[in-house]
Amino acid sequence: MPPCPPLDLHFIGAFDGEIGYGPKGAENPLIWINQPFDGKPATVGNGSMPAFHATTRAAVDAFHAAALASGGRDEGAPGLRYSPNFYACYVRDPDGNKLSAVCTAAE
Known part of the structure; x- marks a missing residue:
């Protein structure tokens, strides 16, 4: 794997x-x-979105780039949201699942 x-x-x-x-x-x-x-077959969950912890903002950027390079769709480019240290991105994988990577460290 x-x-x-x-x-x-x-x-x-x-x-x-x-x-x-x-x-x-x-x-x-x-x-x-x-x-x-x-x-039963897996389906895209309504309202479900795994959010993965990233230790740096660069890791969020890399996650987003890797997801797009692997056939994912952009659902929100990396950036600050909600608070001064909430740096996140959002993508949909090729099956339509919504995923996020989040860094809350001050950088």
């Missing part, structure tokens, strides 16, 4: 129909990707 370098997430392992990613060397994943519990 490929890593997610902009957010420093690495493949941790596959477990019973799901895969997990987390920091390099971690034993427990921070994010899980799995098949729907009910066995």
